Amino acid sequence: MADTVTMPKLGFDMAEGTLVRWVKSPGEPINKGDVLAEIETDKATVEVESGFSGFVYKTLVDQGTVVPVGTPIAIIAAPNEKVTDIPETGPSVIGEAVSSSKSAEQAPAVTEVIQTPAPVPPAIEHTFLRASPLAKKMAIEQGIDLRSVTGSGPEGRIVRKDVEAILAVEKTSSMTPTIVQPAPVLSKQSPVAVTPGTVIPPAAWVPGEIPADQTIPLARLRTTIGRRMTESKQQIPHFYVTHDYDVAELMRLRNESNKILPEDQKISINDFIVKAVALCLRQFPNLNTSLSGKDIIRHGHVNVGVAVSVEGGLLTIVCKDADTKPLRLISNEMRAMIGRARQSKVRTEDIEGSTFSISNMGMYNVENFAAIINPPEVAILAVGAVRQTPVVVDGEIQVGTRMKATISADHRATDGAEAAQFMQFLSTFLEEPMKLLVY
Amino acid sequence: MARITMREAISKALWEEMERDPNVFIMGEEVGVWGGSYAVTRGFFDHFGGERVRDTPISEAAIVGAAIGAALTGLRPVAELMTINFAFVAMDHIVNEAAKLHYMFAGNFVIPMVIRTVSGGGRQLAATHSQTPDVIFAHFPGLKVVSPSNPADAKGLLKSAIRSNDPVLFIEHATLYQLRGEVPDGDYVVPIGKSSVARPGKDVTIVAYSKTVDTSLKAAEELAKDGIEAEVIDLRTLRPLDTDPIIESFKKTNRCVVVEEGWGTYGIGSEISSRIYEQAFDYVDAPIKRVHQADVPLPYNRDLEQLALPQVETVVAAVKEVL
Secondary structure, three states, X not given: OOEEEEOOOOOOOOOEEEEEEEOOOOOOEEOOOOEEEEEEOOOOEEEEEOOOOEEXXXXXXXXXXXXXOOOEEEEEEOOOOOOOOOOOOHHHOOEEOOOHHHHHHOOOOOOOOXXXXXXXXXXXXXXXXXXXXXXHHHHHHHOOOHHHOOOOOHHHOEOHHHHHHHHHHHHHHHHOOOOOOOOOOOOOOOOOOOOOOOOOOOOOOOOOOOOOOOOOOOOHHHHHHHHHHHHHHHHOOEEEEEEEEEOHHHHHHHHHHHHOOOHHHOOOHHHHHHHHHHHHHHHOHHHOEEXXXXXXXXXXXXXXXXXXXXXXXXXXXXXXXXXXXXXXXXXXXXXXXXXXXXXXXXXXXXXXXXXXXXXXXXXXXXXXXXXXXXXOEOEEEEEEEEEEEEEEEOOEEEEEEEEEEEEEEEOOOOOHHHHHHHHHHHHHHHOOOHHHHHO | OEEEEHHHXXXXXXXXXXXXXXXXXXXXXOOOOOOOOOOOOOOHHHHHOOOOEEEOOOOHXXXXXXXXXXXXXXOEEEEEEOOHHHHHHHHHHHHHHHOXXXXXXXXXXXXXXXXXXXXXXXXXXXXOOOOOOHHHHHOOOOOEEEOOOOHHHHHHHHHHHHHOOOOEEEEEEOOOOOOEEEEOXXXXXXXXXXXXXXXXXXXXXXXXXXXXXXXXXHHHHHHHHOOOOEEEEEOOEEEOOOOHHHHHHHHHHOXXXXXXXXXXXOOHHHHHHHHHHHHHHHHOOOOOEEEEEOOOOOOOOHHHHHHHOOOHHHHHHHHHHHO
16 A cells, blocks of 8 residues: 655644655665655754655655645555555645745736746756766765765766765864864964863964865755844844843752763753743743734743754754653753754654744853744743852852853743743742752 | 696596496597597597497587487487587577476476587687677576686586586687696586686676686786786686676676677676676676677688687776776
8 A cells, every 4th residue: 555755744833845855766665764855944954754664656746846734745655566546746836945926026017918928937957966876875875965076987977986085085184183283373362262271273374374265055054044043133023131040059959860860861951941941931821932923822832942053053952841841851852852963863853843942052151142033933042151150148259150041032922021020930940940850 | 636728627527427427428520530629539439439439420400419319318418519600500409408308398307418519719710610609508598508717617517517417508618728727636526507706806897708717817917017906707607697706796896897709799798787787786886898709790810800809908998998
């Protein structure tokens, strides 16, 4: 019995996705769980796994096509099966990644009788990549994009040694420490990125060693991040509220808890924050919302997104129903999702459905910062580092353990007072963290 | 172990098998008093007598037909056809009877028969006497087709062929009889249906059999001077075809040249290439190259004949093309 794979819905506001790449081609065998295609949503590029085993009978949309959620995109059939009722995809496909609404606005007025040829959607580019079967196999195994490889074979065919050359370069570059490399230093005052313990490059003026400018095309992930952040910063009236939390007790409790936990299951500060934020959001439903046109959608679920830096950008992984989950479950889920995100093995369910986001830069020793809201959410919490700092207690200066956090909120959905109350309420969990263990 | 010629190795195998099994006998044109057109059976007539070393009329159909009849009654005939070009007049007996009787009589009969014959060009015997149509016979299920490249294999494979209960076409190359090589003494047997690695290497796989193994080994020596290490695979048996060493080699080298003396169209190279594409497609780094006889009737003129046949230089050039 043949099965139809449809464009998955990877978030409550996802209406369509771009089919970036078919990982499996028609005729190829596929097992349940194998990656069938790569799909780009507003948030990220994700892999779509097959829910069925068999072989790819037919792909119904071309690469580069924007497809509405729920539209059939491929048929998986049993070996030797003949599929007769193939769903029609044509009319519902939106087309190339070009806004169709724009062309409607620019359509000539009815009175003008001008014979304008109907706008032809740009043809999908089917570029043939000349590479030997072995080179293709190696590229898949090693995760190399063959489009970036220059072929040395007849008619530019990419062959084994071309792929091996790329691998050799990657190996060398990954082994070279980035900072130890002597860089041209103009004067002793020149700022050099130095972290404690790093060998400072010798000050030297070596003419002719300044590298030339490089033009690097934006990767897909960077393009997506850029588009969404521009949209957010331009359209959302952000405001910011900063609060300083006394986290001495939180740090003590965390150290105590981790003493009795296995090495690979230690709870992080961020796990505590996820739980605390989730519990607060239950009390502040107005911040656990999405703006959609003229409506504010209050979400029943409290799904806390956490920004994770990955190679070439960042992804927001989502801890679902974090308000109802015990701390250790949150911690274990987060660890698994972060691991997958960093290994480019993120699952669709890992990044879908967040209702509020957290960006934590504590590990970089950042005191405080402001984050850009992740649309269509209405707020994001930026968390700084835990630090020792002088504080005044009962007129005495003491050493305190503090952590700053800043909420960025959408003024269309909420106001300063509400955000400030949220930040204040958050202290009742962060400063009395035992609540996080018993809730 | 003695260093003897291909002719002596074949002769020894025959002699030893006739000594070992009284059911083994030879028949063919001038195999008796004259000692065979390629002198393989010299001395046999005096030793084994006219009953077991039988001269025949000049009729290949009669030779093969009689051999099939003898095999059906339980003898183990070794029929000699002066050249494989004459096997065409015995074609019906070879492919319609020898290859099929076991099957058509539901396994009630076996045909323990060997047809020894001579193939290959290069001796200025002109178009009708210089062909290498080995692959035609390898097309038919029911027949085993063996063609050794060196004296040791010749002895070991001929013994296996004589002991086999299936009809075997044993093809000797006309220009290899003087080739010398180490041959184990005594009862040395090489199994039918096993390819071998004639020369190990890592850069390219050269598949050959019979005379072209010699050509390929010489080409490999030339290539080694340029730092190219070719692995040469000797098929030894065309049917049943053993592709295991080829696939194993190809997975290492990713490049292959198939060398055969016959014509390329529908040839050994086509078959081997297909098997590689079927079994090791993901290891292909360059198109597989076929080296074969020019697609013309083989010329009588010495220079033209050599030009039409695969040479060391053509193999070297083909290897450089796939590298």
